[in-house]
Amino acid sequence: MAPLPALSRAVARSAARLPTTTTTAVRAVSSSPALRGSDSSTYQSPFRGESKSSRIPDFSKYMSKGSGAGNALFGYFMVGTLGAISAAGAKSTVQEFLVNMSASADVLAMAKVEVDLASIPEGKNVIIKWRGKPVFIRHRTAAEIDEANQVNVASLRDPESDEQRVKRPEWLVMLGVCTHLGCVPIGEAGDFGGWFCPCHGSHYDISGRIRKGPAPLNLEIPAYDFSDDGKLVVG
C-alpha cells in the first residue's frame, strides 16, 4: 500500500494550488478520516446528512481480553481438532468399506481344513473336500518317492521336480482337479502309477505331474502346512 500516501499527498498538494471550493471533493477522494481531525477510533462519514446507521459502533465490549498468542493457539487448536476428527472419520469410513469387502468369519472358518496324518497309512490316498474342491493326500512309500525323483524333469510337459511339489517327500498334497477340463482324476490308476483322468485320458505320475494326455499342467498344489502335533492344515 505504499502508493496510497504518495497519492493522497499529491492530491493534497494540487488541492492547495486550486481554489478553495474544491476542498470537499478532495476530501472525498482521499477518504482519509484524519482530515476531519477527530479521534481515530470512530469513523465519521465526510458526507452531509449522516445517519445513525452509518456510524460504526463500539466493539470493545466484544474484543478478546486474552493475548494474541492465546487467541491464535485456541483458534488453531479448534481447526486442528476438527481436522483430526475428520481425518479419523475419513479413515474409518474407508476402512469399514474395505473390511466389508473382505471374507467374513464363517467363510474364513471354512477356508482351512485340518487332517490328522497319523490316520493315513503308507501307500494310501485320502481325498478331502476343501473350498468345494477335492484335495488328494497321498502317503507315499520310499519306492514311490524314488520313482518320482528318477524322472527326467526336462522331458516333462510342465517341468517341475518332485522337490518343488512337496514340502515333505512322504506327503503329496494336491488339488484333485484335472488341469484339462476340471474332472476329478482317479487315484492309483493310469500308465504312470499315479492318477488317471477318465474324462479325456490324462495320465499323472506319482508326483501329480502330467505325463500323457490332453492336460497342459501338473495337478495344482494348494497352500498347506504341517502343524507340530502331526496334523496337516490345508489353506
Add this chain to the structure above:
Amino acid sequence: MASALYNVLFRRNYTMLGAVFAGAFVFEIGYDNLMNKVWDNNNRGRQWKDIRHKYVEGGDDE
C-alpha cells in the same frame, strides 16, 4: 505457555499437519475403546465371550 505451544505446534504447516494426524491417531484409539466399552456394556451377558464359559470347559487356547 500459550505462545510456546503455538510456536511448537502450529507455527509451521508441517508441524501442524503432524500434530493433527497424531491427534487423529490417538483420538481414534480412544474413541474406539470407548465405543466398544459402551457396546459391551449395553449387551452384557449376551455375547459369546460372556457365555463362553458355560459351553467350553478349560482351554483358553482356542
